[in-house]
Amino acid sequence: MGNIIIAGNWKMYKTQAESLVFLKSFLPLVSDTPSDRQIVLCAPFTALAVLSQGLHGSRVAVGAQNIHWELEGAYTGEISAEMLRELGVRYVIVGHSERRQYFGDTDETVNQRLKRAQQSGLTPILCVGETKQQRDAGDTERVISTQIDQGLMGVNQDNLVIAYEPIWAIGTGDTCEAKEANRVIGGIRKRLDNAAVPIQYGGSVKPSNVDELMAQPEIDGALVGGASLEADTFARIVNFQ
Numbered sequence: 001m002g003n004i005i006i007a008g009n010w011k012m013y014k015t016q017a018e019s020l021v022f023l024k025s026f027l028p029l030v031s032d033t034p035s036d037r038q039i040v041l042c043a044p045f046t047a048l049a050v051l052s053q054g055l056h057g058s059r060v061a062v063g064a065q066n067i068h069w070e071l072e073g074a075y076t077g078e079i080s081a082e083m084l085r086e087l088g089v090r091y092v093i094v095g096h097s098e099r100r101q102y103f104g105d106t107d108e109t110v111n112q113r114l115k116r117a118q119q120s121g122l123t124p125i126l127c128v129g130e131t132k133q134q135r136d137a138g139d140t141e142r143v144i145s146t147q148i149d150q151g152l153m154g155v156n157q158d159n160l161v162i163a164y165e166p167i168w169a170i171g172t173g174d175t176c177e178a179k180e181a182n183r184v185i186g187g188i189r190k191r192l193d194n195a196a197v198p199i200q201y202g203g204s205v206k207p208s209n210v211d212e213l214m215a216q217p218e219i220d221g222a223l224v225g226g227a228s229l230e231a232d233t234f235a236r237i238v239n240f241q
């Protein structure tokens, strides 16, 4: 296991005021977290500025949940890399399954977003994962290989994080068994040019299963949805045994 990175994905939760309340309880709880663990909070665009200010000088980095591939232009409702950089954002989630499912992200647009993020000095977190139907049909490896191969075309693997998030485990409380997550992540690693890319597991990570997940040799971190919304719960995850 190389660089450990534990990221919270707040999705469409938390106003600025709620974000500040979170920080006040969260920061003291991670003051003794081992220094080799990178902690990231991926917040809604509207909370990024106050989070950056509140986290200035701390060891917690700020991440966004999406980025547009053009530098600027007539793209109503989109946010550019420069806008994120100005706010002190360092990471950005790309190709989350909710964006693929509800907002039309494809492997091609995911690829464009990844490249833009890197060209602008941000570290993208590429999400991949199969549906329940695809898993039951024995298609898991094929689906993920396509997402990896097409998503990473021309992408620099030295500035990249990958998150394996089986869609059936997201927000369901139904975690992928640790050994199975480890197996799939090992398969993803074999497809990469750079075996040192940190690969996270995501999908119902919680205090009760994080220790077992993080004990797996291929799993370098976690991407945490629901359980990242409460400061004490997320701190317990960050401080896994």
Ligand code: 13P
Residues within 6 Å of the ligand: 009, 096, 165, 169, 170, 171, 172, 173, 202, 203, 204, 205, 223, 224, 225, 226, 227
């Ligand atoms: P949950 O942890 O709520 O299952 O969400 C996982 C996720 O989608 C993180 O990006």
